[in-house]
Amino acid sequence: MRVIITPDYATLSVAAAKVVAELVRRKPTAVLGLATGSTPLGLYRELIRLHRDEGLDFRRVRSFNLDEYALPPDDPNSYRRYMHENLFRHINCPDGQWKVPEGHARDLDAAAHEYEEQLREAGGIDLQVLGIGRAGHIGFAEPGSSLAGRTAVVALHPTTRADAAAAGHFPNLDAVPTRAVTMGVGTILESRACLILASGKAKATIWAQFLEGPVTAQVTASALHLHPNVVAICDEDAASCLHDREQYRNAERVLADQPLLPTAI
Ligand code: PGA
Helix, strand or coil: CEEEEECCHHHHHHHHHHHHHHHHHHCCCCEEEECCCCCCHHHHHHHHHHHHHHCCCCCCCEEEECEEECCCCCCCCCHHHHHHHHCHHHCCCCCCCEECCCCCCCCHHHHHHHHHHHHHHCCCCCEEEECCCCCCCECCECCCCCCCCCCEEEECCHHHHHHHHHCCCCCCHHHCCCEEEECCHHHHHCCCEEEEEECCHHHHHHHHHHHHCCCECCEHHHHHHHCCCEEEEEEHHHHCCCCCHHHHHHHHHHCCCCCCCCCCC
16 A cells, blocks of 8 residues: 655645546546545545646546435435536546446435446546545444445444534434445445545544554454555644554655556556
């Protein structure tokens, strides 16, 4: 795993966008896996800037989002709406090429199964962007989820719901859905590469557990240690509980000329 510590959120966002943009330039038909939440907002802003100022072309890119609340797609808090507002209405990826799991289908299980099928038909994800929740989740694969899990309906962890309410997206805790549809850890591990991001002091403890603790279903992000191509980028605040900070910095100095993503993608 490549671990990159940046001075602040702005630098993290630019570094993450560089990874995504380099892939899209090299492979214009890339299949991206995308994440929501506050962490990737800076990454999306930078991708929009690269599209506008440098012609970064998303015309043939396809994407699959990690997860969706059990909400109608036009709900202001749906992740479909988030992706439209924060990325897709600003770039040239045609509607229909970017997908978010259905959170409001009559048969959510069948819709989740269908999502996996669509993913397979697209040839799988080249690069999966991830945040990490304070409960250690990737997507909404909450503590105790199967590390081989596929896209499914899940119950949100109380910490996850509390954080969603605290972020101000919902009027109060009761308004935060109790269920969501998410890719499983097994789905995520099949991506050809992963880019996981963390920013801020509130993530410092869980970021250290993820990077330096055991592989455990209690911190589903830790399953990324079983993946051969992971880039983990955090800012100084999120890095503040890491024991091995000097080695991560040293490794990045030594490996500065090595590509972050495998060139075979
Ligand atoms: P955040 O969420 O980016 O809003 O902190 C991350 C996550 O829950 O995966």
